[in-house]
Amino acid sequence: xxxxxxxxxxxxxxxxxxxxxxxxxxxxxxxxxxxxxxxxxxxxxxxxxxxxxxxxxxxxxxxxxxxxxxxxxxxxxxxxxxxxxxxxxxxxxxxxxxxxxxxxxxxxxxxxxxxxxxxxxxxxxxxxxxxxxxxxxxxxxxxxxxxxxxxxxxxxxxxxxxxxxxxxxxxxxxxxxxxxxxxxxxxxxxxxxxxxxxxxxxxxxxxxxxxxxxxxxxxxxxxxxxxxxxxxxxxxxxxxxxxxxxxxxxxxxxxxxxxxxxxxxxxxxxxxxxxxxxxxxxxxxxxxxxxxxxxxxxxxxxxxxxxxxxxxxxxxxxxxxxxxxxxxxxxxxxxxxxxxxxxxxxxxxxxxxxxxxxxxxxxxxxxxxxxxxxxxxxxxxxxxxxxxxxxxxxxxxxxxxxxxxxx
Ligand SMILES: Cc1ncc(COP(=O)(O)O)c(C=O)c1O
Numbered sequence: 001x002x003x004x005x006x007x008x009x010x011x012x013x014x015x016x017x018x019x020x021x022x023x024x025x026x027x028x029x030x031x032x033x034x035x036x037x038x039x040x041x042x043x044x045x046x047x048x049x050x051x052x053x054x055x056x057x058x059x060x061x062x063x064x065x066x067x068x069x070x071x072x073x074x075x076x077x078x079x080x081x082x083x084x085x086x087x088x089x090x091x092x093x094x095x096x097x098x099x100x101x102x103x104x105x106x107x108x109x110x111x112x113x114x115x116x117x118x119x120x121x122x123x124x125x126x127x128x129x130x131x132x133x134x135x136x137x138x139x140x141x142x143x144x145x146x147x148x149x150x151x152x153x154x155x156x157x158x159x160x161x162x163x164x165x166x167x168x169x170x171x172x173x174x175x176x177x178x179x180x181x182x183x184x185x186x187x188x189x190x191x192x193x194x195x196x197x198x199x200x201x202x203x204x205x206x207x208x209x210x211x212x213x214x215x216x217x218x219x220x221x222x223x224x225x226x227x228x229x230x231x232x233x234x235x236x237x238x239x240x241x242x243x244x245x246x247x248x249x250x251x252x253x254x255x256x257x258x259x260x261x262x263x264x265x266x267x268x269x270x271x272x273x274x275x276x277x278x279x280x281x282x283x284x285x286x287x288x289x290x291x292x293x294x295x296x297x298x299x300x301x302x303x304x305x306x307x308x309x310x311x312x313x314x315x316x317x318x319x320x321x322x323x324x325x326x327x328x329x330x331x332x333x334x335x336x337x338x339x340x341x342x343x344x345x346x347x348x349x350x351x352x353x354x355x356x357x358x359x360x361x362x363x364x365x366x367x368x369x370x371x372x373x374x375x376x377x378x379x380x381x382x383x384x385x386x387x388x389x390x391x392x393x394x395x396x397x398x399x400x401x402x403x404x405x406x407x
Contacts, residue, residue: 004383007032011383018353021388026170026198026332026379027357028220031284035223038283039276050275051249051266061275068278069265075285076215077206078232082264085231085238086278090197091121093216093231094164096268097193098125100241101214102162108134110161113190115140115148115176116369117169120362122195122216126164135161141369146174146321146329153184160190167199167210171363171377172321173332175199182211191237197221201381202300202330204293207232219277224284228277231268238264245270296382303380303389304331310393311335315407316400320370331380334361337396339405342374348402352395354388 002011008030013020022030042064048055050062072084087093102125106112112126116139130137138160140152146169156163163185168175182192194212196205201222207215212232219228233241243250243261247270252260261267288296305326311317316338322329337345342358349356357377360367367373378392401407 002383002385002387007034008383009033015353015355016351018351019387019391021354021384021391023378023380023384023388023392024355024357025201025381025384026221026361026377028226029201029223029381030383031223031225031280032287034287035225035280035283039225039280042276042279047276049272065273065275065278068282071282071285072230075289076200076230076232077208080235083232083235083238085233085265085268086273087216087229087231088227088274089220089229090195090216090218091229093214093229094122094193094195095125096231096244097214097216097233098129100244100268101191101237102126102129103132104242106133106135106161109159110135111138111157111159112136112162112164113138113140113156113160113185114164115142115166115169117142117146117172117174117363117366118164118166119170119195119197120364121197122164122166122193123365126162129162139365140165142169142172142174145323145325146172147325148174148176148181153181156181156184156188156190158188160185160188162193163190164193164195166195166197167205168196168202168330168332169321169363169366170198170332171334171361171366171375173329173334173379174321175328175330177328178210178212186211198330198332201288202293203297213237219281219284222284223287224281225277228274228281230281235264238268243267243270247271249273291382299382300331300380301326303384303386304329304333306386307331307333307378307380307389307392310389311396314393314397317396320372320375332377333379334375334377336372336375337399340399340403342376344403345376345396345399348399349392349395352391352398354392354395356392 005011048058048061050065193214196217215232220226250270320334346358
């Protein structure tokens with residue numbers, strides 16, 4: 001019995017008749033009962049369209065929504081509530097920056113610098129800006145241990161107008177030294193866009209400490225419902241940017257031929273918002289704080305070491321990213337089994353109740369750089385146990401034999 005199963009009943013589910021070992025937390029984590037209850041309670045007792053009605057229920061819904069914004073603001077260390085824009089997910093947040101900032105403030109000859117390990121969400125939008133504006137994409141390449149060396153950072157020159165990088169790579173698990181790179185980017189006048197989708201579920205993120213001008217994350221990777229995300233932006237930057245999506249609620253006044261726009265944050269929140277999601281996100285933040293990042297880090301680091309040590313004992317395995325350097329990495333472990341397609345590995349493990357991800361992980365340029373088409377990925381969260389890892393390792397040991405290959 002998983003010690004967290006009371007809060008996360010799904011962990012008690014059986015898969016293919018076996019105990020579930022859920023190791024796909026980098027894709028999405030599970031939601032605890034307090035988050036489910038908060039969303040349920042909102043829809044049962046407080047649901048109305050916020051910012052629209054003058055009646056009490058709508059005022060209540062508005063309060064819940066704006067309280068959630070305030071909780072996020074405190075959680076990430078922003079200066080003001082209006083610097084927190086609710087979106088659907090990290091992808092939408094990053095698109096907002098690319099469309100609204102990138103297309104309007106970058107010019108031919110400028111450069112956008114980004115690690116080759118970026119998730120497509122923090123890469124494809126920048127390709128769009130590069131193609132539309134004649135801007136060059138300059139890539140930083142991590143070393144074998146998944147680190148970005150000082151030499152790579154030399155590529156950040158005064159031509160750089162955007163530095164876009166993930167705090168944690170969703171394939172290598174590397175924790176990039178965001179502050180150091182952001183300082184370098186700021187010294188040449190670039191704007192720093194940090195994708196915290198894979199970091200904020202695991203450790204404290206403070207936008208000031210990171211040196212982020214923009215910061216994006218998704219609720220569903222930190223126990224909130226799917227469909228709610230956040231973009232943080234410095235007020236000065238957000239103020240000068242045009243709206244991303246247009247329509248209801250984001251206007252000040254609309255004439256037949258033109259419109260003026262609402263102040264922040266409404267300027268970037270067109271249409272009816274995901275208030276239930278925002279309420280769930282607030283509950284998830286409270287839950288995270290109750291568990292505590294110290295405990296999360298301690299549990300995950302111990303499990304990471306246990307997993308990497310266990311993998312080192314399994315023949316025919318290649319692990320990508322840091323194996324010696326375990327301090328600057330998180331519990332996202334990409335690997336391959338010699339001679340076996342990652343999809344086959346994932347299917348065989350699934351039959352044993354082990355849920356891992358297999359594929360390119362929305363990081364195809366990184367796959368090319370690593371010289372593979374795909375990898376398997378096991379990713380941890382604090383509710384995982386050694387039993388999960390033992391189940392994973394013992395299933396993995398059977399993979400090659402199952403396919404008639406030497407073990
Ligand atoms: C590092 C990183 N950035 C962005 C995303 C995109 O998140 P979403 O699909 O919630 O928009 C992911 C999702 O896996 C991710 O791992």
